[in-house]
Amino acid sequence: MAIQKQTASPPIIVTKPRMRRVVWERRLWTALIITVLTVGAVIMSLPFVWLVVSSFKPLEKIFIFPPEWIPNPFRPENYIEALVYKPFGLYLFNTMRIVVLNLIAVLLTSSFCGYGFARIRFPGRDFWFALVLATLMIPYFVLMVPQFIMFSRLGWVDTFHPLTIPLFFGGGAFNIFLFRQFFRSLPEELADAGRIDGCTEFGIYWRIMMPLSKPALATVAIFTFLAAWNDYIGPLLYLRSDYNFTVAIGLATFRSIMSTQWNLLMAASTAMILPVIILFFFAQRYFVDGLVLSGLKG
């Protein structure tokens, strides 16, 4: 236990003035907290406001100091100009192809592995699970160079393969871990009932556990989407032709072309951030769940 010293203290006699003092103290404390939180929230939100405001300004209003906070004239055409200057529609399509393949890979294989680690007892399981956790700690960049050489030998450069195929093998240690934690939280009796009814272990996984795993599936799906949508280093290394670019690489290239057209750059950036924000507002619960599931209590 955390509390080590448990000395006896005199009984608390609650008198009226004391009550009043406690109430006031509490109110003051709350007011203080809200003030600090508000100031902090304003500071945290300013870059967003700045982003959106800049994205609606005409170029001549961008270069004014101190900056104006209301875009006047209001110029939504920035978005059209930015998003047709480079073929962002095609980039979006490419990104979505990668996202869909990643979702299939991760949701199927990491849940499959996770089930094996969670519910089947066999010799060597703990060893392999320790390896899962160990790979979690290995930085991506450590293996970046040799993986690049392997994939270029396989002729995978300028294809989506390096960004999709590796995920079909377990779908990432973190996701395996997450599914394992989730499956362990489901009641064992369900699996037993299945076994009595003659269900194979694969049947239990697919027909009993998976339908019960919607929260875990949703969480993993969201983080998989975010990883693919945000990924910069993977596409940077492997995608060469413009027609293969993802949104992230497209935006990075756009930045190097439009070095000073900050209004268009902000419009393109807003367009890339917006889906993530929308996803957050629709699936807020799963963002937090994923972090909690990741084993704070396991």
Next chain:
Amino acid sequence: MTAAHWYQRFLPRTLAGRRTLIGYIFISPFILGFLLWFIIPAGVALWLTVHDWNLISPPKYVGAKHLVTMWEDDRFWKSLSVTTTYTLVSVPVGLVLGFGLALLLNTKVRGISFFRTAYYLPSIVPAVANAVLWAWIFNTEFGLANAALRFFGLPKIAWLQRPEWALPALILVALWGFGSGMVIYLAGLQGIPDVFYEAAEIDGAGRVAKLRHITIPLVSPVIFFNLIIGIIASFQVFTIARLVTNGGPQNATLVYVLYMYQNAFQNLKMGYAAALAWVLFFIVVALTLFVFKYVGSRVHYEDAQ
């Protein structure tokens, strides 16, 4: 022989044997992936480390040359010191900010979810969009950062052009994303049963005492988790450094993996880059072990049940 024969010959006869087989079938994707994407690349990396190779001309065996080169390579030492400074500032400050804000957000005040969102959202902004946004914020003539300085009557700073300001600028970008850690702390804090605090209050504990003797010990595993994740992540900072400053000015933001990337994919020194990767690996392992040893022993684990 038919398939059925093979089945009967090779399928384990005992229940335990059968369960082992099934278990290994379930984890086989991971085992295969581990061999294909970890063990084989590690072997390739080992081979690369003792070779000179630019992907075009045939590789040449050079032994420990890359290690010697590294020892005398000023840019290697510079990148190491940049990354270390970045980690030493951004990880502890991010940790304190995240934990502090989580404490404030863990109060029962109306509108808390609004605040939580405001602090968390920056951490999910895609890195590339983030880089473009902050390059504009740190613009010397018209940027938001200097507008803020002006608001407080301070002079303009050439954030991305001055070596002494470029790294602090990148650290500020990193700190804007402290919300991901904060949410984890918040989940940890919400897992602490109220009875602990009630018991402490009866014993006459004040706010500080409750924080010190209940809150911090009970969320210390979470702090530890965030510390490890934070160190590993900050040793891999890349996108922002590449897109905002590309290592400049005067290598002031030449973070380690950016230097590695430049060696591999701009100078095509695959062998040297692989050697750098090994060094990164050992640094991260050493740091993790160090943290486990000196911080991990102070982490308080509640007994299960």
